[in-house]
Amino acid sequence: MIGAGSTGAAIAHDLASRGIRTAVVERGEPASGTTGRNHALLHSGGRYVVKDPESAVECIQENLLLRRAAPGVIEETGGLFVAIDDEDLAYREAFLEGCRRAGVPAEEIPPDLARRLEPGLTESVRAAVRVPDAVIDPYRLVLSWLATAQANGAEVFPFTPVEAVEVRAGRVAHVVAHDLVHRRRLRLEAPVVINAAGPWAGRVAALAGVEVPVQPSAGVMVALAARLNQRVINRMRPPGDGDIIVPQRATSIIGTTSWNVESGDRIPVPPDHVRRMIEEGAKLLPAVREAPVLAAFAAARPLVAGNKESDGRELSRGFQVFDHGRDGAEGFMSVVGGKTTTSRLMAEIVADRVCEKLGVQQECRTRELALLPFHRFRWREGG
Amino acid sequence: MSEGEARRRPDWRAWFAPRGRRTGMWAFVLNRITGLLLLAYVFVHLAVLSVLFQGPAGYDRLVRWMSSWPFLLFDVALVAVLLVHGLNGVRLVFVGLGAGSHRQREWFWAAMAAAAAVFAYTTYLILAPAWR
């Protein structure tokens, strides 16, 4: 596994739990890429019911599974979708219908009840729907996956950037990584190498001489130094900027925006994006305007650029798996996109593929398996 | 790497390293230092008292010493150390019982203010007779 974000960590857990010898190399701290910096929302699927119903179905199923597997890293807050103007209200019908179809439990409640539940909500609430959104601690979720994988025999190497992926005679041969902790070069031989480097997947693929057309798309989030809402608050409208406020610990986090960036490194936080988040957030929770800012930060979604989409490699709407056997690197795969919420499902699909390649017959068990607590994770052997 | 290299060792220098630290640490350091000084004093005290083994002549010498200026100044310093250690100790008893631990900084300054007041008075008591 190259990369220990939610994708890599979930796959490592799945493989290790099937008894497959697994090593994870991560260039920095686990979850130091997109995953740790995301909006921390365990999607109910509500956001996707109209535009992308398949994603919505995946979200609600995975949402329920993850709550059971890792209760220690999930805050069961619940969520609300609220309409605050005529345009939002016009979306209500399609939204409720979409929830019904996708199987997202949605309960419409009177606006005044919504304001009783969330006293911070604007007076102009016109409609409100309860959904089972929740809040994740993405860093600790990744550590839980990795800790469980370690307990099942996987080796995890943080602070170990991959420098080369050797391909010989059309097959991936080994990976060379710089283990900064032990100040040594690691040479990992494996019949299957999986590139889960998120927005850096293009760069890692290039090391193997293959191409993955990733277009990193960044988003800004603003964390306030006050928890203004107890539930996740979503604007009832097609997904747009600044329409979700996630309560996490003592903060409320408003997000996000979306613009293309060069890579996942050194993503700027444009001040006008921060202002926009506060403006949009204040429409839902007026107190946003007065609350002091705790931090403004950004992460990059690993979006796949158009040209490769049509070649049938797409296994799920939300993410893509590239099997580079066709590009002359048998055994090398790239997994790009998706959501932290649906990582377990992505992992199941990828691990099924790996088993097929290795000729191993092992059923996926991650639907039932509970994860170890995050504090069982160890950065190095014997640590 | 072997496991041994990753094991840290007790670092006592941290007890006397107030860089970047705040009131609570200064209070702690002060209490360690005054505590050590008081311990040292007990031995000095015993050594001084041992002149009493020399009988009445020793007793006379002792009284003369004790009313000499250096000794009086020593006494003044001793009172300061005792007050700082003792009153800070009282603060710690209360704070340790969970009473006002979030006000420990204020308690420290209150204890030190009290120490300063009592110190001023006792200094007067000790030095005034010698002045005359």
Add this chain to the structure above:
Amino acid sequence: MAEVELTVRVLRGPARASAAGGRYETYTLRADAGWSLLDVLEALQAGPAPDLMYRHSCHHASCGTCALRVDGRERLACLTTVGQIAAGRLGERTGHGKDYRLPRGARAAVTLEPLRSFPVLGDLAADFAEFFGKLDAVEADLVAARGEEATHFEHCITCGACMSACPIVASDLEYLGPAPLALALRGLQDPTKTGSDARRLAAADQPHGVWRCHHVFECTAACPAGVDPGQALMELRARLVRRRLGWREGARR
């Protein structure tokens, strides 16, 4: 935003048993006043120090990976901004969202060191293995009050700042330390009773548990999340004393 000419002294060095023993490297760079120290470190990584090791994840004071010592004080790198450093306002919890009105051509210098009393994986990256072991000993659960309508993540982000600030953690390797003991109390207070209270109490009620504390209160002063572990320790002591004396605990066990 104003630019600052920032001189950064970083205590670097390979994996070792404690922060001591590294060497200081000095870098100078032009940094935006709005940058956090994580932006500064990433800029160093992209430039003069490509192998620089430091920990980060959430960038908003939630994951607890980025704590380090800034001029000797434990700080979250993600909340510490260049403007804040240049204005000499390290006492403030966050430098984000503030305009420090820096003069043109402002300069500043800062020293970065890994947390004290932690083994080091390399450079600024502390190894949390031992610390996590102590969290394990008290069955630390960061989600409180499960089952109620709104549950909360515990405010403690297990950043280790309190462990680094405490002189007793430095001198007694087995001392559980502020955060684990605060989380032990949190576990005891959790109305849904996940985890073993007996194990938490046993861990707290031993020489290297609450009784080792010497009331320095640097933990509380260093905590970036307002947890007040010092107070938690005192409460835990009071609880244990009552238990030893056989006093009843009210409704709680």
